[in-house]
Amino acid sequence: MPASDDDAPPPVCPSCGISHAPEERFCRDCGMPLIDARLPRDADFVVSDQHERARKIKPQLSEGPLTKVARARHQAEAEWIQGLLLEEGVPSMLRRSAGFDVPDMLAAGPRDIMVPRSGVDVARDVLMQVDVVPSGGGEGSERPIVAPGRLLVGLLSALVLVALVAWIGTELLV
Known part of the structure; x- marks a missing residue:
């Protein structure tokens, strides 16, 4: 009959060998990541990058x-x-x-x-x-470079100005 997770030995620190509660991830004394007590503790034991990343996830x-x-x-x-x-x-x-x-x-x-x-x-x-997300946060927090309403007002203003200059130019020539 296989051992259940309840029967598993608590995680231990590979550096100082102190046992910890099952929910802990790091040693209270030295800060080293904890390992399963059943794993070999020899110098040849290598933890893969994926395993190391997975251990950091809460x-x-x-x-x-x-x-x-x-x-x-x-x-x-x-x-x-x-x-x-x-x-x-x-x-x-x-x-x-x-x-x-x-x-x-x-x-x-x-x-x-x-x-x-x-x-x-x-x-x-x-x-x-680290100022990656503005304080407003949220999915809609990204602002366009120029708001569409402002762009429309600017284009209409420019069009009115060009029409006014053209009209004044034709009035002066007549």
Whole structure:
């Protein structure tokens, strides 16, 4: 009969060997990531990058549908934002922003950073601390460079000005 998770030994610190509660991830004394006591502790044991990233994720922040929390200008910036979120335990994924006509294999082009609904508040707090997301936050917080109403008023004003100059020019010639 296989052992259940309740029978599993508590995680231990690979550095100082102190046992910890099952929900803890880091040693209270030295700050090292905890490992399963059943794993070998020899020098040849290597943790993969994926395993290391997965250990940083807080399970309570990984529930719910994906929600957009930020937009990056390119792949490198998006991966930097993902790293910031991961350090706080928030899992994230990247999605190419809609309407950008560049092949997916290129790193150019904007990316949307998506996080689970339960991690949205933590993600926005983290991103506001580094000024990635404006204080208003939210999915509709991105402002266009020029508001459409302002653009229309500017174009109409320019058209009226040109018509006025043309009319004055014809009146002076007559």
